[in-house]
Amino acid sequence: MRVGIKEAVAVCSLGDNRKSIIQNIKKEPDITPIVFPFGRETRKRNYKRILQNKIDNPEDFDAILQKITKQLIKKAKLTQDMLDECALIIGSTSMNIPCSEEIYKKSNENMLPFIGYGKIGETLAKNLNIGGEVTLFLTACTSSASALLYAQRGLQSKRFKRAIVVGFEFYNLLTMSGFETLGLLSDDICRPFDKERKGIVLGEGCAAMLIEEIGANDGFFFEICGGDNTCDISSPTSHQIEGTLIAKTIENALKDASIYKDEITFIKAHATGSYNNDLAEGNGLKLLFNNIPPILALKPYVGHTLGGCGTLELAILYFTLQEGFIPKTFGFKTKDEEIDITPNLEEIKIQSQGVCLVNHFGFGGNGTVLVIRYGGIW
Amino acid sequence: MTTIYIEDFSYFLTDQNRPTKEIKKELELKNGKKYRRINRYIILALAGVYNMNDIENIESNCALHIGTRNGCITETIDMLDQVHNNSLLPMPFTFIASSTNMVNYHIAQSLQLHGGNFTISNRHSPFSIALDGAYFDIKNKKNSSALIGCIDEIALPLDKFKEKIEISNKKLQEGSFWVRLSTQKENAKAIMQEPQRYKNIEDALKHIEENRSIYIDDEKIRSNDKDSYYLCSNSSLQALQCLEKKECKKIAIISRIGEREYLSFSIDSLR
Numbered sequence: 001m002r003v004g005i006k007e008a009v010a011v012c013s014l015g016d017n018r019k020s021i022i023q024n025i026k027k028e029p030d031i032t033p034i035v036f037p038f039g040r041e042t043r044k045r046n047y048k049r050i051l052q053n054k055i056d057n058p059e060d061f062d063a064i065l066q067k068i069t070k071q072l073i074k075k076a077k078l079t080q081d082m083l084d085e086c087a088l089i090i091g092s093t094s095m096n097i098p099c100s101e102e103i104y105k106k107s108n109e110n111m112l113p114f115i116g117y118g119k120i121g122e123t124l125a126k127n128l129n130i131g132g133e134v135t136l137f138l139t140a141c142t143s144s145a146s147a148l149l150y151a152q153r154g155l156q157s158k159r160f161k162r163a164i165v166v167g168f169e170f171y172n173l174l175t176m177s178g179f180e181t182l183g184l185l186s187d188d189i190c191r192p193f194d195k196e197r198k199g200i201v202l203g204e205g206c207a208a209m210l211i212e213e214i215g216a217n218d219g220f221f222f223e224i225c226g227g228d229n230t231c232d233i234s235s236p237t238s239h240q241i242e243g244t245l246i247a248k249t250i251e252n253a254l255k256d257a258s259i260y261k262d263e264i265t266f267i268k269a270h271a272t273g274s275y276n277n278d279l280a281e282g283n284g285l286k287l288l289f290n291n292i293p294p295i296l297a298l299k300p301y302v303g304h305t306l307g308g309c310g311t312l313e314l315a316i317l318y319f320t321l322q323e324g325f326i327p328k329t330f331g332f333k334t335k336d337e338e339i340d341i342t343p344n345l346e347e348i349k350i351q352s353q354g355v356c357l358v359n360h361f362g363f364g365g366n367g368t369v370l371v372i373r374y375g376g377i378w
Numbered sequence: 379m380t381t382i383y384i385e386d387f388s389y390f391l392t393d394q395n396r397p398t399k400e401i402k403k404e405l406e407l408k409n410g411k412k413y414r415r416i417n418r419y420i421i422l423a424l425a426g427v428y429n430m431n432d433i434e435n436i437e438s439n440c441a442l443h444i445g446t447r448n449g450c451i452t453e454t455i456d457m458l459d460q461v462h463n464n465s466l467l468p469m470p471f472t473f474i475a476s477s478t479n480m481v482n483y484h485i486a487q488s489l490q491l492h493g494g495n496f497t498i499s500n501r502h503s504p505f506s507i508a509l510d511g512a513y514f515d516i517k518n519k520k521n522s523s524a525l526i527g528c529i530d531e532i533a534l535p536l537d538k539f540k541e542k543i544e545i546s547n548k549k550l551q552e553g554s555f556w557v558r559l560s561t562q563k564e565n566a567k568a569i570m571q572e573p574q575r576y577k578n579i580e581d582a583l584k585h586i587e588e589n590r591s592i593y594i595d596d597e598k599i600r601s602n603d604k605d606s607y608y609l610c611s612n613s614s615l616q617a618l619q620c621l622e623k624k625e626c627k628k629i630a631i632i633s634r635i636g637e638r639e640y641l642s643f644s645i646d647s648l649r
Contacts, residue, residue, distance in 0.1 A: 139479045
């Protein structure tokens with residue numbers, strides 16, 4: 001069975017619909033830093049916000065997840081019968097911390113306002129009448145990428161007929177403070193593989209995708225051919241610098257997808273812009289490929305949306321490939337000789353089918369790689 | 379057809395009064411390892427997994443599927459307090475360890491596992507979803523074995539926590555429980571049949587043979603009649619304990635996994 005993405009919707013700093021995301025990815029993104037309160041002082045950090053969607057209370061939080069998922073259901077023309085046989089798979093790092101944090105600030109209780117992640121999924125499924133399994137993935141930055149892999153495997157083993165996969169990450173001071181305390185945040189733009197990198201730029205976003213069996217007559221197709229997930233136990237915060245396990249994960253994913261490495265058209269790298277991630281991912285790619293295909297980094301546009309980046313960055317690819325182009329990587333200035341990787345600096349027009357490798361590597365040693373075959377009519 | 383076996387089952391349960399240091403010391407004495415910078419949530423997981431027989435000889439490509447209802451909440455509450463009430467930045471290692479999937483990292487590191495690694499949650503039955511995913515990954519040859527666990531911890535103050543999770547009349551237990559699945563028949567404790575899905579509980583019950591002990595995992599039913607209550611997939615834990623104590627030979631676990639979706643597992647003891 002061929003499983004693929006049939007429809008996608010997204011909201012991020014580039015816009016809240018397909019058209020605005022495609023338009024804005026061709027422009028230079030806003031690079032103005034924002035002032036954040038860290039401990040007893042304030043510091044400027046770059047951050048990619050969704051301006052229209054401030055999350056100040058549980059209603060806002062549920063409303064945005066509901067809005068995005070509802071849009072997907074409408075666009076994909078899913079009937080109630082279809083929703084009855086639909087799984088809901090969710091991936092996020094912070095989950096409902098943003099609204100928990102807001103309530104915690106205002107209350108005198110020394111207790112987390114919302115306990116149990118399952119309620120997020122249950123509320124969404126109940127409000128939208130989605131009948132099937134509800135599963136939430138909590139694997140840090142790979143959360144929604146792992147949710148996509150789980151959905152692909154679930155369909156192939158006929159555990160469900162279709163799945164809505166939702167990935168999200170919303171602003172909260174706890175996450176910002178945590179990354180700040182690790183010294184990882186940048187006040188500049190995100191510059192993956194660049195010698196002038198200054199660190200990670202976090203962002204918020206939400207994307208929902210419909211995963212279904214795809215047919216021969218689907219026109220444009222976006223097939224999840226396979227993937228792999230591994231655990232690198234060398235460090236809790238970064239992958240093995242030599243890139244051995246990253247190369248192994250990619251190799252396993254290609255084997256799972258029955259794709260040869262020379263069939264890869266381009267790579268959507270994880271590319272966080274942190275030194276360790278850039279070096280490990282770069283080394284992993286160099287171990288595997290003699291000639292590395294063009295590398296695309298999307299975090300300079302939308303920031304690192306942590307557990308939400310799996311679906312958000314894939315949704316952006318889904319939109320741009322459907323439009324017939326691979327975006328350029330924004331903001332790259334100076335090649336880092338130690339890593340020796342230059343991402344694609346010009347937009348690439350596509351007119352034939354291809355295969356894309358989608359990398360995600362996160363805290364806790366988690367690595368998820370997906371192999372996507374795309375093609376159809378442009 | 380691939381037959382999938384339960385090689386072993388283990389658990390570690392305690393209450394909130396047992397000091398973390400004591401559990402950690404007992405664990406380190408047991409496995410001879412030294413653990414640094416890990417929180418109670420991770421220690422509860424390790425204590426459960428190291429109660430499994432022959433765990434040190436587990437194959438390195440064994441997959442790890444972990445289910446949790448609430449995740450690592452104690453440290454999250456502490457950090458919220460630090461950031462919002464004391465205007466402090468969280469400590470780096472506290473922040474890292476508070477990520478719920480860090481428990482997978484520490485188990486994988488302690489056992490030297492490199493295989494697939496998933497942490498999932500569900501309101502009613504996180505363990506069943508983890509078990510289902512692991513079963514099909516083995517069946518479809520993504521892995522040859524898997525360690526499936528369920529971990530949850532109690533947050534304090536206890537009365538507030540009980541109020542939040544809507545349990546007032548039971549003694550709460552925290553900790554972890556574990557199942558090891560593989561295709562190896564040798565020394566296996568039970569056979570696990572292919573999980574089945576149903577649209578309602580009546581249908582699920584209808585398909586279960588008469589001689590099976592039935593356990594239902596549904597947050598809204600909370601079917602157990604015992605005084606103590608484990609926070610996560612409580613009925614699955616009880617079913618596996620029944621099998622382990624040889625109080626029953628054939629069990630069925632029915633778990634609610636969605637608005638109108640139930641999973642049913644049938645497990646037959648081999649002893």
